Amino acid sequence: MNRQEQKRxxxxxxxxxxxxxxxxxxxQDNFHVIGMDNLITGxxxxxxxxxxxxxxxxxxHDVSKFVHVPGQLDYILHFASPASPIDYLQMPIQTLKVGSLGTHNLLGLAKSKSARILVASTSEVYGDPLISPQSEEYWxxxxxxxxxxxYDEAKRFQEAMTMAYHNFHGLETRIVRIFNTYGPRMRLNDGRALPxxxxxxxxxxxxxxxxxGTQTRSFCYVSDQVEGIYRLLLxxxxxxxxxxxxxxxxxxxMAQxxxxxxxxAAKLVHKPLPIDDPKQRRPDISKAIKILNWxxxxxxxxxxxxxxxxFKALPEEELKRKDFTYYKQR
Structure with a gap:
């Protein structure tokens, strides 16, 4: 692929x-990648x-502020947002802003560049679900x-705005609802159970x-998650x-x-469940299987x-940076 053909x-x-x-x-697929992050959690x-x-x-750069990228853009992946309980409880306003203002800015950028945009939503749009597994039709x-x-409403608003741009402006949009994902580069101190x-x-x-401990989760390894997102974008x-x-x-x-x-030789120690913590998480992936062959x-x-x-390869001091702020606020 020569430089002119290279997708950005x-x-x-x-x-x-x-x-x-x-x-x-x-x-790896020879795209020209422009990374953007304000580094508050990255x-x-x-x-x-x-x-x-x-x-x-x-x-x-903070995408809640005006976003300018010079030159051609073929695709945008909007993955900027605090995503763990500790993060969005310590930064509630920033979380709402990146889901609303940030999404608006990037949809506008996609429109101006005639780029296709995929926004990262989450299983949290289902809240504490009353049905399981959760299909895309469940509100x-x-x-x-x-x-x-x-966090939940920032993502729900993000989906609504993305669909509005798709329906009103004819913008090429994609929305992925990400369920629990794990793998290398997870933060140890983000309050989530697995790390x-x-x-x-x-x-x-x-x-x-x-x-x-009877609440359920469904854990997807990061390479599988990335492959699903890649196929959805295309x-x-x-x-x-x-x-x-x-x-x-x-x-x-999971703990066992x-x-x-x-x-x-650790034992399990139980503490009170946080407010609104979902009792079940299990995706219905029939659409991904049929449409993406994934x-x-x-x-x-x-x-x-x-x-x-x-995690074993991390410096020892990294392992000691566990933080249960999220749960202490409950």
Whole structure:
């Protein structure tokens, strides 16, 4: 592919967990990748290996403010947002702004560049669901003024605005609803169960479970998630689509698997369940299977071992940076 044929893609949230893996994927396919991140939750270490490459550039910028990118743009991936409970409870206004103003700015940029845009939504649009598995047709059970509302409603508004641009302006848009994803480059101190369990197990601490542990999650390994997002971007499907792993398990089961995989002697310690914490998470991925010819391929055992190996390789002080602020506020 020569320089004139090379596609150019803007990826916001590029220094984050998923954003950095998406940068890798599009770089591998010889795209010219423009990464953008304000670094309030992202980490440049996730993308520093790309800085020396000629078809990668990076801008530290808050997309809630006006976004300008010179030259042609073929695609935009909007992945900028605090995404963990600790983050969006410490930064509620920023979370709402990036989902509203940031999305508006990037949709406007896509319109001006005639670019296709994919926005990262989340299974949190389903709230604490009353049905399982959750299909794209389910409207959700969300508390707009609860502690999680700043994130849930930011994403629901983001979807509504994206569809408005699609329907009113004819903009090429895609919406991915991301379910629980894990793998290397996750932050240990973001309050989510899986990285916290791994850190506790590696440090020889007991594993902290909030609630009785019977609430369920469905964990998708990051390479599978990235592949689903990649295929959705290049598809012709404009409505929201679930991308996740339907292999549902309880939090207790996940904790026990991590104890076994790390060889830890830890016990499970239970604390009160946070307000509005979802009791079930399981995606219906029938649309992704049919339209994208996609489904997860990495087994949980394989993905968990890769994730544990990544955390084992971190400096010891990183493992000690666990933070339960999210739960202390409950």
């Amino acid at each position: 893609i803007l990826i916001t949230g590029a220094a984050g967990f998923l954003g950095s893996h998406l940068c890798d994927r599009f770089m 980490d440049l270490r996730n993308i520093e290996h790309l800085f020396k490459l000629p078809n990668f550039e990076f801008y530290q 959700g059970n969300v508390n707009p003024v609860g502690p999680r509302g700043v 916290t369990f791994i850190a506790q197990a590696l440090e020889g601490e007991d594993l902290t479970i909030f609630g009785d 598809s012709d499907y404009a409505l929201p689509m679930n991308v996740g792993n339907p292999d549902e398990m309880t939090i207790n089961e 698997e991590i104890i076994l995989a790390t060889g830890s 489904e997860p391929r990495v087994s949980r055992g394989e993905g968990l071992q890769k994730t544990i190996d990544y």
